[in-house]
Amino acid sequence: MNELVLMVALPLLTAFLLPVIDRLSSLAARWIGPLVLLLTAIIGLSAWSQTGSGAITIELGNFRPPLGIDLYVDQLALLFALAVTLGTLLLWPAEGEQRLRQSTLALLLAGSGSGLALSGDLFNIYVLYELIAVVSYGLAASRGTAAGQAATLRYLIVSAFGAALALAGIALVYQATGTLNLAQLAQLAPTQLNNGQGLAAFVLMLVGFGVKAELFPVNTWVPEVYATAPARVAGLLAGVVSKLALLIIVRLLILLFPQPEALTVMLVLGILGVLTGELAAWRARDFNRMLAFSSIGQLGIMFIAFSIPGKAGVFAGLAVALHHLVVKPALFLLAQRWGGSLEHLAGVAKGSPLAAALFILLALSLIGVPPLPGFWAKLLVMIHLLEQQSSLYALGAWIIMAGAALEANYLFRVASSFYRREAAATPPAAHRTGDLAGASLLGAALAAAVFLIVPLADRIEAMAGQAADRDHYIQTVNPEPLP
């Protein structure tokens, strides 16, 4: 079972060895990254079936927690570890002169991302989160433009402040309980963290980790970074990294902070995120910025969904998150050539009909048109929001609806400009095969999901049930009691 550790270790190790390998053979250095990611993905997939019946825990060095470090592998964690691995593979950002540096960063991202998803204690989560942050600065600024560096600097400042807050929150938790192991914390939470200090810790961690999860209002870095970073990197950040940060917050909510106040804070910030994100996207006149704002809005929907108490919320939020995980990277792959002002996109459908059709498919699913998967996710969120019989949750539902209407307007304004008869003066270059193939793959997955919606929904529901089960987590890890 311990081979799952390789999902974390192998990419990290390869990343450190990459400069050496490059000295020996540049061809090997070019291919080893994707190959390693493919290998780790296979390792992860082969473990998939074992997690179906129940989660497993891996104690590194066979030390039982809280002394030892443990990895907690349930389907949710494994899915996200796989997502970060496959996402990095699909959006492999290495190109041009900085190929080596980019490959290293991408491998570090995959390794630390998998680690983050699988970690079973707060300290490791913090360390790996910081590692991801550093990697993403490097990736975001890799274009080397002044605007890119300015945006990254801003990102760095917010992110550093956020990390400091998160650390403060972790410190508060440690002060209250004397442990950082999640399972043990889950045992102690009802007695030790169900108070003002616990809530304060949650708020600090929510805001801290929220920086990368594009939580309003600590997401001001998003539009500039996504507009200036290479589109593939933006796709990675929006599609994968944001979900990892969200995953941590959800884990904390389930295990440590089931208090209604915690959910309300998240709900309110989520509503504000949808509102600001969709409105700002409506006015954006730049393809990447539009996608960036739209992803803020979508993440807002996820925050709203996860703030629904119990398994229902996890199910609904997970459905939206997985949908977005497929759609947003595909859109950013298209943005690789279509970045910049929207005016340049007039009439592009003639030159690249496939890309235009893909954009329409993705947009339809994003706004939730049946029978595409985005619709079912949205329906789930709506039903569970209104079932809460609370005006704040109902407000969330109304805001999501209004946001979708706005989103339909701005996405299809762009889509219909593709089909305008007179083309733009300076049309964008045709997509590279790699980008188009990646986007088509994701689009095909989306289309296939239409027909597989029934089994998919069952799987996700089971996954949500497993993840939302606090006692299952505690029993699986079975930590030694504190002295």
Place this chain on the structure above:
Amino acid sequence: MTPLDQLLLLSALTVVVPLFTGNRRITGPLATLLYTGQGLLLLRMAGLGYGSETPVSSAVSLQVLGLELHWRFDALSWFFALITIGAGLLSSWFASGEWAQRYRDSGSSLRLFHAALALNVFTMLVLLASGELLSLFIGWELVSWASFLMMSLGSNTALRYAMRYVTYAFAGAMAVLMGLVLVYTRTGSFEFQAFRDAVPSMDADTVWLLFGLFAAGFGVKMALLPFHLWQAKAYAETPGPGAAFLGAISSRMGLFAMIVVLVQIIGVARLVELPVPFTFLSGRDLLAWVAVFTIIFPTFTALRQHDARRLLAWHGIGQGGYMLLGILIADDLGSAGGLMHVFNHATYQAVLFMSVTAVIHRTGTSDLNKLGGLVARMPLSFLAMLIGIIGLAGLPPMNGFVSKWLVYRALILEGSPLLFLGAVIGTLGTILSVYKLIHNTFLGQLRLEHVDIEEAPSSMLWPMMILSTVVFVTGYFPGLVLDWIASVQAAVGLPVLAHHLGGVHIDKGGLDMIWVVSVLLAGFGVGALVFLSGNRSKRVHQLDNYAGGHFLTADTRYQYSDNFYPGLMHLIGPWYRKSFRWLEGGFVSTVDTVSQLMQGLYRHTHPAFYLLAVVVFALSWVMGGD
């Protein structure tokens, strides 16, 4: 496999076939054949239309997220499906011959056109077959996007207005979704029956909310005021046969959904009980007045158009108001009138769009200021348009008269004189503008450049003649259609209209069209006898004209079509204020201002400030609870 499954399967096949046959000449006739097949399968369920059969369910049902989806056809679905398939069949026939060749030569894709048409028919059938609220919503969205596809095949203008449609339609769809999720959280089910059972126990506020959400959402498709700005130009600029199809049936899907939710489930009686605060109106009255204004404003907008297709498309919006008005009266006469108008409107609107398309095919324009005198060149197209406009204006002996008569009669009997007045004002505008249409196209002075044009090709004439015959025959024998209407009324729980082949018999003066039309025809016969027994006439060329003893050369414009009805326009011209455009513009600029503020939030250069601010706020909130 039930007949319904076979129908849906064949309809899906009709979508696929053009994708393979592509731009070849065979595509049109093949599609027409497939529509005929669909029609035959529909006739196998004809028992539904005569009230002798229980609803036909589909063998397919789905269980998604624990929600059951199923499909079935009842009399209401059958009636609307009949119109849909008929419109699809004749539009596709119309688009099969010379029109297809011209369309292809202009560089457009015939494959896409036929696929889009078939997709519209298919999605409409899916919508009509929906068996609970969720499949209703799915069908609704499919129809919306299919018609968007059809509209976006047109010119740039059509694309721009189709875009507007998407905005309105999706906002409307979200309202509908909100409504049905609200229903779900109250009843725990999407079934019609569960909803119907829950309505009596709902308080007035809830019913108001649901009524508002559903009426607004479905109203977008019908282009009810104030959501009407998208429709006319989007439909008008769609490729000819597509415009005929959309104009005939597409926006009626909104009416179908409204009948299902507002009449069949919530019930008009419940709407009557909903008071509008601070007025003496009820919810039903409110919607009825919206319907009346939907008749009046778009009809008078049509009067100002100088493009034949836009004129017709604006009337399409206005006529929808009659249907809704009739159904909202909810007695046997009114609802029959409203339902029958769906059929009647589809027939004459299709024939009108077709004859205008035939004129465009020959002359290259639909600008009413650049046509005229075509009656001798295209006599059959003229005949088709004549029959069509008589139907549209609601005059005997065509079918439009019967349905409007029923609505008027019901309005008077129910004691709604103001609504009646509004409806009549609308009809006045209709008569004026259809006269303008036929006059400027076929009557008046022939243009020199049109001297040599010929009658429309037979592939266009056949559908036009068939439809004209239907318009006339169902006007002569309205009982043919009223049979179906009666089954529909029974199916949706409205009082059933007692009728006979010639019309209806009621105590306060019925209507027997056989008698009316026969007298009319006899009158014409007498006139014809007088005409034929008179002096021998001499045929001259159409350009051989004299005025005041002077020969008028063909390039002298002695009859003007521009600035039609100057006297009337002098009177009512100042009333056209583009208020709805202004309203829409105001809304858009509000959203724009707010979103500018939101963008400003993200442009802020002190990101850390937000971070601290939100932490302080949130901390003080959660700690303040202690």
